[in-house]
Amino acid sequence: MPLYGTLDLTQSPARLPTLGNLDTEAWTLPKAEMMQLLIEVPRASTDGLLPKAMHPALPSYVIFAVTRYSDSPVGPFNLAALRLGSRAGAHPRGFLLGAVASSDAAAKELRQRWGFPVEAGEVKFLRRHDRVMGTVKKDGETILDGALLDPQPVAGTDVQYINWVTAANAPLDGQTQPLLIQVDPKYTIYKADRGKPQVSTFDAAAWNAPGLRLADPIIGTCSTVDTDLPRIRFVMDPLKPVFQGTRRIRESRVDE
Amino acid sequence: MKFGLFYEISIPRPWTPEKERTVYNNCLEQVKLADELGFDHVWAVEHHFLEEYSHCSAPELFLTACAMVTKRIQVGHGIVVCVPEFNHPIKIAERTATLDLLSGGRLHVGTGRSATWTELGGFGANPDTTKKSWDEFVRCLPKMWTQETFSYQGEFWSMPERTILPKPYQKPHPPMWVAVTSPGTEIDAADRGMGSLGLSFAGFEEQEKKINEYRRRIKTCEPVGAFVNEQVATTNFLFCHEDEKTGVEMGKKLGNTFNYLATQLISTREVFSSPSYQSLGLLPALRRAATGPDASEQQTEGMAYGDPARIIRAVKKWESLGVDCINFILNANEVVPQEQVMASLKLFAKEVMPVFAKKPANVAAAAE
Numbered sequence: 215m216p217l218y219g220t221l222d223l224t225q226s227p228a229r230l231p232t233l234g235n236l237d238t239e240a241w242t243l244p245k246a247e248m249m250q251l252l253i254e255v256p257r258a259s260t261d262g263l264l265p266k267a268m269h270p271a272l273p274s275y276v277i278f279a280v281t282r283y284s285d286s287p288v289g290p291f292n293l294a295a296l297r298l299g300s301r302a303g304a305h306p307r308g309f310l311l312g313a314v315a316s317s318d319a320a321a322k323e324l325r326q327r328w329g330f331p332v333e334a335g336e337v338k339f340l341r342r343h344d345r346v347m348g349t350v351k352k353d354g355e356t357i358l359d360g361a362l363l364d365p366q367p368v369a370g371t372d373v374q375y376i377n378w379v380t381a382a383n384a385p386l387d388g389q390t391q392p393l394l395i396q397v398d399p400k401y402t403i404y405k406a407d408r409g410k411p412q413v414s415t416f417d418a419a420a421w422n423a424p425g426l427r428l429a430d431p432i433i434g435t436c437s438t439v440d441t442d443l444p445r446i447r448f449v450m451d452p453l454k455p456v457f458q459g460t461r462r463i464r465e466s467r468v469d470e
Numbered sequence: 471m472k473f474g475l476f477y478e479i480s481i482p483r484p485w486t487p488e489k490e491r492t493v494y495n496n497c498l499e500q501v502k503l504a505d506e507l508g509f510d511h512v513w514a515v516e517h518h519f520l521e522e523y524s525h526c527s528a529p530e531l532f533l534t535a536c537a538m539v540t541k542r543i544q545v546g547h548g549i550v551v552c553v554p555e556f557n558h559p560i561k562i563a564e565r566t567a568t569l570d571l572l573s574g575g576r577l578h579v580g581t582g583r584s585a586t587w588t589e590l591g592g593f594g595a596n597p598d599t600t601k602k603s604w605d606e607f608v609r610c611l612p613k614m615w616t617q618e619t620f621s622y623q624g625e626f627w628s629m630p631e632r633t634i635l636p637k638p639y640q641k642p643h644p645p646m647w648v649a650v651t652s653p654g655t656e657i658d659a660a661d662r663g664m665g666s667l668g669l670s671f672a673g674f675e676e677q678e679k680k681i682n683e684y685r686r687r688i689k690t691c692e693p694v695g696a697f698v699n700e701q702v703a704t705t706n707f708l709f710c711h712e713d714e715k716t717g718v719e720m721g722k723k724l725g726n727t728f729n730y731l732a733t734q735l736i737s738t739r740e741v742f743s744s745p746s747y748q749s750l751g752l753l754p755a756l757r758r759a760a761t762g763p764d765a766s767e768q769q770t771e772g773m774a775y776g777d778p779a780r781i782i783r784a785v786k787k788w789e790s791l792g793v794d795c796i797n798f799i800l801n802a803n804e805v806v807p808q809e810q811v812m813a814s815l816k817l818f819a820k821e822v823m824p825v826f827a828k829k830p831a832n833v834a835a836a837a838e
Contacts, residue, residue, distance in 0.1 A: 215482070215483075215522070215727075215730070215731075215803070216521075216522065216730075216731070216734045217483075217521075252741050252742075254591070269734060271736055272519075272521055272588060272734065272736070273519075273587075273588060273591070273592075273736070275736075275741060299736075299741070301733070301734055303733075304729075304730060304733035304734075305733070306736075306740050368743055368744075368745065369745065371748065372743045372744060372745050372748070373743045374739050374740060374743070376740060406743070408743050430591070432587070432591065432741050432742060433741065433742045433743055435743050
């Protein structure tokens with residue numbers, strides 16, 4: 215059967231975000247500008263990054279997302295995130311390795327509500343006619359400098375965003391324990407461009423991914439998009455195959 | 471109704487030379503038996519880099535071996551990926567003609583463009599242009615097979631005048647098919663006068679719509695080849711057993727394993743935003759079905775497993791929808807022991823195939 219990840223999250227629960235409950239309300243994040251850069255990575259460089267419950271994507275790839283949220287319940291903020299392409303059972307997912315938010319409030323809320331491994335830092339999103347750029351600094355050091363080169367318009371329907379999985383300590387059955395959490399935003403895309411992804415600076419360790427190396431670029435996109443960050447519906451045992459260890463904790467949204 | 475075998479050649483980890491060889495030999499043994507039992511076709515896919523799901527990257531070699539150990543069964547090279555980074559069209563014309571000669575005119579040629587990033591990215595192909603290159607290829611192939619000399623200036627490939635050799639055994643040329651997974655591809659097949667080689671496991675309603683549209687469109691087609699190949703084939707799983715419960719359980723195990731492996735593939739649309747890949751092909755249905763490799767529910771309707779009576783009901787339903795041929799997947803990751811695969815084929819041939827056998831002309835006339 216398919217390969218599995220090797221990361222045992224129960225061995226290092228202290229480094230995971232902790233959720234007070236699984237009852238967070240949804241967030242609506244209108245008219246964000248989101249740049250995504252997809253890049254293949256050597257399979258061996260992802261060793262130890264994916265939880266045992268999940269399957270690696272083959273070939274291995276990562277998704278950098280740098281997003282300017284002009285409106286949110288905690289005010290405007292920028293967010294940069296690094297996800298590892300993977301499978302939760304039969305479904306494509308991006309396992310969130312690391313993230314940086316441009317405001318302390320956003321970082322705190324994203325950690326506590328959805329289990330984002332996010333810290334506060336400097337996140338810049340710049341759009342020019344010949345490129346879209348995202349740069350991230352933490353403690354004064356640049357940890358990501360990426361761009362979408364030569365953006366060309368495509369239809370919003372040409373763009374697909376896969377759902378997220380985060381790892382966090384969360385209360386379930388009266389016990390706070392490491393869990394995988396499915397974060398499945400609903401996207402409404404208004405405008406989209408496509409181009410070549412380029413990453414000139416990447417500090418893997420700063421994204422909780424030591425050893426991760428970038429290889430062949432796949433594609434980059436930038437879209438204007440409404441994002442509904444949902445209530446949590448599914449949590450997964452981090453050690454069991456997802457098809458055996460998934461718990462539904464809430465019914466699906468009415469629009470699903 | 472015709473019946474065929476459909477091979478992805480799925481091989482479980484850990485891979486050893488002996489295991490890969492054993493699986494290939496198992497497949498050849500099945501094909502030899504199927505030929506003796508009266509099955510009509512054996513198809514083999516072309517896939518690359520698809521771990522466990524399909525190790526069938528050189529189907530023309532496998533099919534040549536099939537042709538050499540059989541007498542009657544027709545060999546389907548399908549699908550050949552019609553993307554220049556994968557296959558040069560001259561090589562496609564040459565090797566298909568050779569296979570047709572070696573098989574004594576038993577070749578069918580299926581065409582397609584690949585659906586996964588794993589494969590397209592692996593060959594450095596541009597997903598935006600695969601539909602266009604496929605179109606060029608399928609228009610050139612019949613001319614390359616039939617014209618004494620051939621030259622071409624196209625968008626995706628060109629060649630000065632040469633004689634492409636050998637020529638196929640069948641005249642004017644082997645039947646041509648298109649792999650149909652994405653919605654709308656059945657129309658591409660119909661408009662070009664090509665057979666519809668269905669590779670999805672959609673339910674009756676969706677298939678009926680596709681078949682009706684195919685039949686309607688092909689009436690006014692402009693065939694790319696020298697003749698219209700109006701045929702609709704679909705894919706199914708086969709496990710036939712005297713005991714219905716045993717047959718259904720093993721059939722589900724086979725189907726779940728296949729579906730689960732298929733859902734691990736990276737569809738092009740998942741990672742590469744392109745107007746050329748608007749659909750995820752067969753994956754959405756598989757993901758709905760593949761709750762896990764040991765799931766017990768959620769199988770799509772019309773699957774050919776169970777006892778003969780149950781399978782006859784399913785096949786009759788497909789026949790009533792206008793399906794001309796069902797190609798069966800017999801195994802995935804070797805979850806069905808070889809001796810059970812062989813027994814299933816024998817029971818199917820004994821109990822099911824006669825129900826759908828074409829009546830001899832004099833019997834049919836007498837019945838009227």
